[in-house]
Amino acid sequence: MSSLLEPEAIEVMERSNKDPDQFSGTLTDEEKREIDEEAAHYEGKSSVGLEALRIVQKHRGWISDSSLQAIANYLEIPVAQLEGVATYFQLIFRQPVGKEVIYLCKSASCWIMGCDQLQKHISQRLQIEPGQTSADGIFTLLETPCLGDCDKAPVLMLGDEMYRNLDESAIDALIEKKKQVHADKSSH
Amino acid sequence: MLTNPLTKNITKDNIAADITRYLANDGYQGWRKAHSMAPDDIITLVKEGGLRGRGGAGFNTGLKWSFVPRGEGSPKQKFIVCNADEMEPGTFKDRLLMERDPHLLLEGMAIAAYAIGASVGYIFIRGEYHLAAERLELAIEEARSRGFIGNNIFNGEYSLEIFVHRSAGNYICGEETALLNALEGRRAIPRAKPPFPQVSGLWGKPTVVNNVETFCNIPHLVALGIDWYRGLGVGQDAGSKIFGVSGKVKNPGAWELPMGTSIREIIEQHAGGMRDGLRLKGFLPGGGSTDFLGPDHLDLPMDYDVIGKAGSRMGTGTITVMDDKTCPVGLVLNLTQFFARESCGWCTPCRDGLPWVVKVLQRIENGEGLPEDLELLQEQCERIGPGKTFCALAPGAAEPIQSALKLFERDFLDHIKKGCCPYK
Known part of the structure; x- marks a missing residue:
């Protein structure tokens, strides 16, 4: 079958198979313990694919190919089944993201209240389009379906926090605050 | 007479009603009463109370429960599931209920679980609702420590565990069969119906899936009875409901009002009407998947069948207003x-x-x-x-x-x- 592929295509595939993940293909004891805790609530380990993905992502920042394989091995489910789950949900990352992920709500009420303008403002300020990460590696901008805070539109979510009734100056202040947090962290 | 059963514990500050406050305000009285009733009688009461599903479909809740096979020969293991995957564009009512009065939801789930004979319940909550999930987990611990859930509730034979399942952002999980697939750890693709979940749901076992607000209606319906509950509505439908308004109105928000409240009252009185210089051009009565209605429909009451006859759906009852300057x-x-x-x-x-x-x-x-x-x-x-x-x-x-x-x-x-x- 390989004869059907152009050499360049094979090269691309090989390159993409080199996992840039710093973590090995095994789960840590802590990750396993947290997964087991969740599994106790369900009919067996095979049901906690999403929980396991979330737990591992919490520790590693994103789900690499080797992390995916390690989880599938641990849950004793086909890796393709787990990949089907991982790629289905917007809160699971199959590629690295910034330290702060901005989820900008783009649904009806926020649209009426001007979220498109806010998106342009964020994009201009951070020099990124939705789906991209800023050059300093701090911010990733994602557009999200309705965040369920429509009476306080426009809104965004960053980490566990909601930011409501936004305007451009509120966004500037938030970005500056987060930049400062990470500047302080790296200087220590 | 109590007229705001869904929001009576919700205060102006952004804190949750904890177990002490909840109990001080007649909390868990509905569950206590239900536990002394025969399960079939609870189902009949909920059916005759006229409670209709608050997730949007408006199906009679007691009728939905009655489809669960009961008696000898029926499967022993059954499940109760709360659909807390609120993601319909323009909808923000379940967040309010879960963040501010988590015990009301737990009490409603406990009654429902007991009525259908389920020993395990899951709250399927969208991953973005961090605060609501935390408060529910805390409330579960509180309720367990007081013996309202857990083993041998009220010193009887019945036991119930409730777990929070945090999803990770996907609208279709709000479809109940897709939700069940997601709970089982699969890709959340809807299942073919029939069989309906009441017969073959989670892991193939009889399962009832209800919306957050639907469960929140149950405790007081059981505690205070059918006549009181039906009397809450001012139109055809029974009970009260969280109605909300978003868009360019003066005072966007959510309020508990009688079923059958007119759309005009909700938008003009509670939401304060349009912002200065704007006119109402149209509105979605209950989320992004409901048909637009126009200014001619403002005097309609928010009742399922009335809005249906007008060519739309009441859906989630949270109205998105479109002004004349919005395209x-x-x-x-x-x-x-x-x-x-x-x-x-x-x-x-x-x-x-x-x-x-x-x-x-x-x-x-x-x-x-x-x-x-x-x-x-x-x-x-x-x-x-x-x-x-x-x-x-x-x-x-x-x-x-x-x-x-x-x-x-x-x-x-x-x-x-x-x-x-x-x-x-």
């Missing part, structure tokens, strides 16, 4: 982009049809629409409509489109004729 084509485009993005991709009309609709709407909005595009949109709506797809996502997506074509036809035509968006 209807742009709004419909935004809504359709949402549905196209959230399609699970399982069936062709939805997976391929919705992006096609987006393309047509986008070119109209860009001023590149063709005169025949309106007919094309109409045809597309029929092709993704009821009966053509695996679940209700695409038919729901068609509702705002086809109603906008009727109500705002002039705006669509203007875009095409002028070759630009007249609102920009």
